[in-house]
Amino acid sequence: MSLLLNPKTYGPNFLMSEFNTNNIVRFENVGLRYGFGPEVLQDIYFELAAGSFHFLTGASGAGKSSLMKLMYLAMRPSRGTVSLFGRDIATTPRSELPALRRRVGVVFQEFRLLNHLSAFDNVALPLRVAGVRESELKGQVEELLAWVDLKNHMKARPPTLSGGQQQRVAIARAVIARPRLLLADEPTGNVDDRMAYRLVHLFEELNRLGTTVVIATHNQQLVDRLGHPEIRLSGGQLRLLERSDKTRQSKIKPGGRPIAPFDPEVLDYL
Ligand SMILES: Nc1ncnc2c1ncn2[C@@H]1O[C@H](COP(=O)(O)OP(=O)(O)O)[C@@H](O)[C@H]1O
Ligand SMILES: [Mg+2]
Secondary structure (H helix, E strand, O other): OOOOOOOOHOOOOOOOHHHHOOOOEEEEEEEEEEEOOEEEEEEEEEEEEEOOOOEEEEEOOOOOOHHHHHHOOOOOOOOEEEEEEEOOOOOHHHHHHHHHHHHHEOOEEEEEEOHHHHHHHHHHHHHHHHOOHHHHHHHHHHHHHHHHHHHHHHHHHHHHHOOOHHHHHHHHHHHHHHHOOOEOOOOOOOOOOOHHHHHHHHHHHHHHOEEEEEEEEEOHHHHHHHHHOEEEEEOOOEEEOOOOOOOOEEEEOOOOOOOOOHHHHHOOOO
């Protein structure tokens, strides 16, 4: 698949040098509570190595979306340290946070498309924000929309599309600018099995180009078949499930090894 994505558009310097780090995400002793409620996330320690690919699992209400919100900076933790691209969020000046955030592609569980814009314009938005010329972005957006089977719906506004179609627009928007970190919250919840695999292959392709990927999902069959490492939330705690021996469920420890190996070849793309 050639669509993901034309590296010439961005060039090797598209990412700021300050982003050079092996750990894309690092959580240390993180706890999160809403208001005066109980902690929904407790003592979370983990690191996501550059170029890694993880499934995030856990029952409904386990805290998957909350963990994602911390990673895309929509919330601050109640305690502990969250670092993104090597930067401690608590000590990074507010003015520098949008630049970090722009390197994160997010597929929201509830899509969050702009209803007054066409599918094409929703997907084009991150490229326009990045200053890509119209003549360059047109082909990319059309190719990606065709790949997610929306060739005939480019001009449609989201309210006229089905849930599954809106989800695919949201996914195309999240990946079009080749984010450094892709967070997808239940991205296959509204599509059939064939499309679910197709979408995950899109994420794998992006991952091959250097993007670190985390997919929150309920679909255990997808997780088991594809064989990427699985991190699971339960009881507010995060555990890495070993693929070879899922019953081991070793708890992720502070200062432990990154949970996926660092692959220098993948970093060549960054
Ligand atoms: N905005 C919020 N205000 C209060 N409680 C919330 C809020 N968002 C989520 N929660 C609670 O936090 C817990 C984790 O929710 P969530 O992160 O959405 O889990 P998941 O995505 O795994 O289903 C749940 O008990 C949920 O009710
Ligand atoms: Mg959720």
